[in-house]
Amino acid sequence: MIKTLIDRLRGRPGNRRPVLKLAITPRDQHPISRKDISSAAVKTLYRLHDHGYQAFLVGGGVRDLLLDLHPKDFDVATDATPEQVKQVFGGQCQIIGRRFRLAHVRFGREIIEVATFRAHHSQSEGELHGRTSDEGMILRDNVWGNIEEDAERRDFTVNALYYNIADFSLWDFAGGRKDLEKRQLRLIGDPETRYREDPVRMLRAIRFAAKLEFSIEPATAEPLRRLGDLLDDISSHRLFDEAQKLLASGHAVRVLALLNEYDLFRHLFPQAGPSAEYERLLTLTAESTDQRIREDKSVNPAFFYAALLWGRVQAHYAELLDDGVPPMPALQQAGQRAISRQTERTAITRFTAQALREIWEMQPRLENPRPRQVEALRVQQRFRAAYDFLVLREKAGEDTGDWGAWWTRYQDADPGLQAELLRALESGGKTAASRKPRKRGPRKRKPARAE
Structure with a gap:
């Protein structure tokens, strides 16, 4: 009661539980078939059912099957606790998580995530199982409940769809099927309350809207611009993971547009480049990343x-040069400064940070290669990424002296033309054959410039 009063005084909505109504669709009236579900997920569902537990396929797997997509992951919800799931599957099962305890059931390389039905924290007997902050953020979420309560705790209506292995029926608690038909994303319950419970839901809204090409329902969208500051309270490690899901979703171009539309980009990436030129570079990078994912190629964060x-x-590099720092140390220090400050928001891993530095530090070497170092550069581990980055900088309008085009020509050339290109470098220039046609005179390059 006191907490509810404080919430009202602070202008926050109270903890109103959503009113849900279950609609059950029999097997002959929905398109989901067991043959479209991974065999590991089907085995998990049946094993739990055979041991007397409720077992449902839930969330994105159900949603994507209804949209005639091909889900990669299948999640299971049950009334069995993680310890009971462990008893059923024995050595195949591992219990993970502290904030949100789950059971992972392994079938070879495939892992099926099994979650116990969650209930509201007000029903918990203490902070051991469920706890929220003064701002309403969920800090621990291990209060077990039933399927109705679990549906109330789901984020979006389209993720509160349950496929029952007992009779193959589809359970819809929040009107998720109607929202699928409307192609809209809608939160269950009061949107501001749900975002305050877990601010990462704002990023999930962006990711799902981009991935599914859904609109965000107005009431669900309205708080996004006001509540971006809540992301400041999320751990940098969790934000890095969420950023990876956004950028590697295969829809990075739309993700960036939505993050900017709802003013969330600056909260996630405060160190992003400040000019239109670098916005163009970022857009080109998103397009390239999306294309690689469509071609089933790996992407490096x-x-x-x-x-x-x-x-x-x-x-930072320009500032350091003005302070008298030599070009290469200035570039190294500028890169480290940018990484360190961004890491305060998204915890960039050491491996990623090292790759970042190598890509950046190869740029001046690629823009001013010595003939005898060309082949040595080509065999370096980060050459391909550094070269691709140079080409994108060029496409974005940055003056690179057309060295991206030179490297492209060199790699595509036969040995004879490669030798000619190297001789031209030895004599202090590039051959006309190595350059792209230009409508105007060559741009002047500043001496000792390191990009």
Whole structure:
């Protein structure tokens, strides 16, 4: 009662539970078939059911099957506690998590995530299982409940759809199927309360809207611009993981547009480049990343962060040069400064940070290669990423002296043309054949410049 009064005085909505109504669709009236579900998930569902527990496929797997997509992950919800799941599956099962305890059931390389139905924290007997902050953020979420309570705790209506292995029926508690038909994303319950419970839901709204090409329902969208500051209270490690999901979703171009539309980009990436030129670089990087994912190629987070922070690196670099620091040490210090400050928001891993530095520090070497070092540069581990980054900088309008085009020509050339290009370098220039046609005279390059 006191907490509710404080919430009202602070202008926050109270902890009103959403009113849900269960609609059950029998098997012959929905398209989900067991043949479209991974065999590991089906085995998990049946094993729990055979031991007397409720077992449902839930969340994104159900949602994507209804949208005629091909989900990669399948999650299971049950009334069995993690310890009971462990008893059922024995050595196949590992209990993980502290804030949100789960059971992972392993079938070879495939892992099925099994979550126990959650209830509201007000029903907990103490802070051991469930705890929230004074601001309403969920700090621990291990209060077990039933399926109705679990549905109330789900974030979006389209994620509160349950496939029952007992009779293959579809359980819809929050009108999720109607929202799928409308292609809209809608939070269950009061949006501001749900965002305050877990501010990362704001980023999930962006990711799902981009991935599914859904609109965000107006009441769900309204608080986004006001509550971005809540992300400041999320751990940098968790934000790095969420940023990875956003940028590697295969829809990074739309993700960036939505993050900017709802004023969340600056909260997630405060060190991003400040100019339109670097915004163009970031857009090109997003397009390249999305294309690689469509081609089922791997993506390295370092490449995206290299573009994301390049504008800030350049600004720090110019300041250090003005202070008399030599070019290469200035570039190294500028890169480290940008990484350190961004890491305060998204905890960039050491491996990613090292890759970032190597991509940046190879830029001046690629823009002013010595003939005898060309082949040595090509065999370096980060050459491909550094070269791709140079080409994107060029496409974004940055003056690189057309060295991206030179490296492209050199790599595509036969040995005879490569030798000619190297001889031209030896004599202090590039051959006309190595350059792209230009409508105007060559741009002047500043001496001792390191990009």
